[in-house]
Amino acid sequence: MNAALRKSILLPSLVLLLLSLPWIFPATYTRHILVMSLIYTFSAMGLNVIFGFAGQAAFGQPAFFALGAYISSLLSLKLGLPFSLCLLGTMAISTGFGFIIGYPCLQLRGIYFGITTMAFAQIMYYVVSNWVELTRGPMGLVGIPAASFRVGDFFQIEFNNELKYYYLVLAASLLTLFFLARFMETRLGRAFVAIRENQELSSSIGIHPLWVKMIAFMMACMITSMGGSFYAHFVKFVSPIEFQWYYIGLTFIMVITGGIGTIVGPFIGGAIFTIIPEVFRAAETYRNILVGSVLILIVIFFPEGIVGKLAQWRKNRNLPLGEKEHA
Amino acid sequence: MLETRGLTTSFGGLLAVNQVDLRIVQGEILGMIGPNGAGKTTFFNLVTGFLNPTAGQILFKGKDISGLPPSRIASLGICRTFQITSVFPGLTVWENLLTGTYCWTQTRFMDTLFHRRGYHRQRQEIEKQGEEILEFLGLHNQRHILARNLSYGDQRRLEIGIALASRREVLLLDEPAAGMNPEETQMLSRDIQQIRQKGITIFLIEHHMQMVMRICDRVVVLNYGRKIAEGTPLEISRNPQVIEAYLGKEEDFA
Amino acid sequence: MDTFSLAIQQVVNGLVMGSMYALMSIGMMLILGIMTVINMAHGEFYVLGGYFCYFLITRMGFNYLAALPVAMVLVAGVGILSEKITVRPLVGRPWFTTFLTTFGLSMILRDVAQIVWGVDPREIDSPFLHKRVVLGPVYLTEHRIFIFAMGVVVIGILYLFIKRHKMGMAMRAVVRDREASALMGINLNAMNSFTFALGAGTAALAGSLLGAIFNVLPSMGELPLVKGFAVVIMGGMGNVQGILFSGLILGVAESLAASFISLGLSDAIAFALLIVILLFKPSGLFGKRI
Numbered sequence: 001m002n003a004a005l006r007k008s009i010l011l012p013s014l015v016l017l018l019l020s021l022p023w024i025f026p027a028t029y030t031r032h033i034l035v036m037s038l039i040y041t042f043s044a045m046g047l048n049v050i051f052g053f054a055g056q057a058a059f060g061q062p063a064f065f066a067l068g069a070y071i072s073s074l075l076s077l078k079l080g081l082p083f084s085l086c087l088l089g090t091m092a093i094s095t096g097f098g099f100i101i102g103y104p105c106l107q108l109r110g111i112y113f114g115i116t117t118m119a120f121a122q123i124m125y126y127v128v129s130n131w132v133e134l135t136r137g138p139m140g141l142v143g144i145p146a147a148s149f150r151v152g153d154f155f156q157i158e159f160n161n162e163l164k165y166y167y168l169v170l171a172a173s174l175l176t177l178f179f180l181a182r183f184m185e186t187r188l189g190r191a192f193v194a195i196r197e198n199q200e201l202s203s204s205i206g207i208h209p210l211w212v213k214m215i216a217f218m219m220a221c222m223i224t225s226m227g228g229s230f231y232a233h234f235v236k237f238v239s240p241i242e243f244q245w246y247y248i249g250l251t252f253i254m255v256i257t258g259g260i261g262t263i264v265g266p267f268i269g270g271a272i273f274t275i276i277p278e279v280f281r282a283a284e285t286y287r288n289i290l291v292g293s294v295l296i297l298i299v300i301f302f303p304e305g306i307v308g309k310l311a312q313w314r315k316n317r318n319l320p321l322g323e324k325e326h327a
Numbered sequence: 328m329l330e331t332r333g334l335t336t337s338f339g340g341l342l343a344v345n346q347v348d349l350r351i352v353q354g355e356i357l358g359m360i361g362p363n364g365a366g367k368t369t370f371f372n373l374v375t376g377f378l379n380p381t382a383g384q385i386l387f388k389g390k391d392i393s394g395l396p397p398s399r400i401a402s403l404g405i406c407r408t409f410q411i412t413s414v415f416p417g418l419t420v421w422e423n424l425l426t427g428t429y430c431w432t433q434t435r436f437m438d439t440l441f442h443r444r445g446y447h448r449q450r451q452e453i454e455k456q457g458e459e460i461l462e463f464l465g466l467h468n469q470r471h472i473l474a475r476n477l478s479y480g481d482q483r484r485l486e487i488g489i490a491l492a493s494r495r496e497v498l499l500l501d502e503p504a505a506g507m508n509p510e511e512t513q514m515l516s517r518d519i520q521q522i523r524q525k526g527i528t529i530f531l532i533e534h535h536m537q538m539v540m541r542i543c544d545r546v547v548v549l550n551y552g553r554k555i556a557e558g559t560p561l562e563i564s565r566n567p568q569v570i571e572a573y574l575g576k577e578e579d580f581a
Numbered sequence: 582m583d584t585f586s587l588a589i590q591q592v593v594n595g596l597v598m599g600s601m602y603a604l605m606s607i608g609m610m611l612i613l614g615i616m617t618v619i620n621m622a623h624g625e626f627y628v629l630g631g632y633f634c635y636f637l638i639t640r641m642g643f644n645y646l647a648a649l650p651v652a653m654v655l656v657a658g659v660g661i662l663s664e665k666i667t668v669r670p671l672v673g674r675p676w677f678t679t680f681l682t683t684f685g686l687s688m689i690l691r692d693v694a695q696i697v698w699g700v701d702p703r704e705i706d707s708p709f710l711h712k713r714v715v716l717g718p719v720y721l722t723e724h725r726i727f728i729f730a731m732g733v734v735v736i737g738i739l740y741l742f743i744k745r746h747k748m749g750m751a752m753r754a755v756v757r758d759r760e761a762s763a764l765m766g767i768n769l770n771a772m773n774s775f776t777f778a779l780g781a782g783t784a785a786l787a788g789s790l791l792g793a794i795f796n797v798l799p800s801m802g803e804l805p806l807v808k809g810f811a812v813v814i815m816g817g818m819g820n821v822q823g824i825l826f827s828g829l830i831l832g833v834a835e836s837l838a839a840s841f842i843s844l845g846l847s848d849a850i851a852f853a854l855l856i857v858i859l860l861f862k863p864s865g866l867f868g869k870r871i
Contacts, residue, residue, distance in 0.1 A: 104856065104860050115859075118810075119852035122848075122851075123849050123853060125849075127846075127849070130846055253681060253684075256677070256681060285692070285695070286696075287692070288688040288689065289688070291685075291688055292685035292688030295681060299678050
């Protein structure tokens, strides 16, 4: 099966599958899980941009998910903005944060960069927990309005149930995915990968490491925070818990099990690691033991991630299934 | 084309490069030789922005480029290879070459987003060049192999390929023949001459004397950071100071 | 209490906490330096130390002083087992793979602790807790002095060990050049197990010592883990003295911040400090070779 044929069959069928999932699993509970895994996919996609493509291990990245959730909630609660503006505002503001935080952090390399981003993430956590006037601290923000779109007086739709929200987030994530795939075909996208592979060589062919990494970081922040925004208007409650350490690991897990540096990987990783904890929810007390064990097994036996592994069975290369060629 | 005046850099008091004046003419192949530790790679690092000079100037086409970051210098027209083979290990040969085109490929984002004509045109140009370079370097059959899986010699050639892909006017090659056997060195010499014929100026550091003698128009000799001789290969081989600098070394002198 | 006395009190408290941060961090640093592993489960070793100590005292009738070393050994054993499962199979793989497996391990260990001992805080009774000591304006329980003393002594022993003892020198050799060390006959597998055991044991000690002051909870490992990393980076890789000082500095900064700025934000101090230091001196406060 050559690449073109593969693409024209596989992609539409995947999209079709995604469209029909809420009907295959119609219970409210399962639909809830589907929505959540799509939401977490944003987190994974964001991390994928800075870590998968640009190769910088930003441990603090998932904090932008929480940040996005808070910004979006505050925009709608305090300023009464409609959802679309909240989303856009969140994207803009977190990109700004990405700039402010990214600049100092990216002066460092490797694990030092990672830990500094983590330090910023922790600081964000403490600020949010303690700035009670703004964020109500540990009590969190409640009553966040559902997302709704309104065009004049005739068209209004409120995304207040799982089904509608699923399609909303699905549309958004597919659009983001499309955007990312095309972006990786630009010279900037190639520059991300170049930096990951060999930073010195990249600078000798004209790529400015700091600025390119900054852009990658800001993009990652933007995308991750979108997930946070969707989260806030779905769950309608945010609290500092979202900043917790647990989510950092979980997001990395999603990206790596899905397949680092692939376009579709985060989707799969996001799905797996939202679904697995739910599957084990029945065994409530043993849940973390099971999830942790699954994680260890996956890392040991499927290091390229699910998507990567499948690709390896096809040819001796790391070009994953369904990926739009990004070279 | 490229000129340094009194270029100097010191590491904690040690003058690694000491008041070096150099001029490279467009279209020539200039060789730089000297015993190990003479400061040749340091000189390259200075010229390409990986190191900042403590004194002196670097001029490219009349413009002062001293102190500029490497990416800026590259975008102005100078590209280099490294002493230790530098490729993009996780990418295929083909992808390596495509990545090298960063400097001169600029498509409107909208064009790429929707795969419009501008995008396709650019793409075709890049791919055409990629094919040419593959042919030229004889890496055609390996285009889908990951760079890290290539043999040493192939990686070396790929490195030059990436530099070629960037379409720069000046190419700085740091010991391109390192670790190559005589046959490979021959092929490399021929390749370098062909590159010059396309109008690219070449500045290379080498220890393989036969190669230097054969292909360089002029040669500059560095020792302890200072330029001790400059001239045609023939003149250099007869220069008593140069011979003395190499006494005790094993380089064969043609 | 006037400001000055409060400050001194907090400095002393800070030194006590700081010595424990340093103790945690040394283990993490060794694991990171020798094995290039970011041990996300280190916090759970700390927690297990506290729990084993509790268990030994309440169920097995040990006294506190005897329970300490036994708990350390037990957790060191857990450490060796952990290494075999989460690190050994991943030799040669990129560094973030062990990040993930140790993360998974920490999830497992945390749940295990929760299942076995429940969510309620457990108390460890130390014989030193009951006597107070007054040094000028400073009030301390004997236990805190004990903690500090233990911290300094153990760190001192580690320092000497790394510097003088054959095994310690082997460890330094491995940090410098792993392959060459293997060629010279150093058994890397044994070294890995030993390093993990050492790290786990010291973390357990910290957990047992601090567990007597703050009760033992399944979730208490998270902050020490994160602060531990901060101290490693601040102190500079490979530098035992650096880590000791960084740990102490962190402890003091935190305590002072807790009193004079805000209790909630004092934890953030660790990270703010880390960021500031990294931006001005990326190799850490004292960063250089062992």
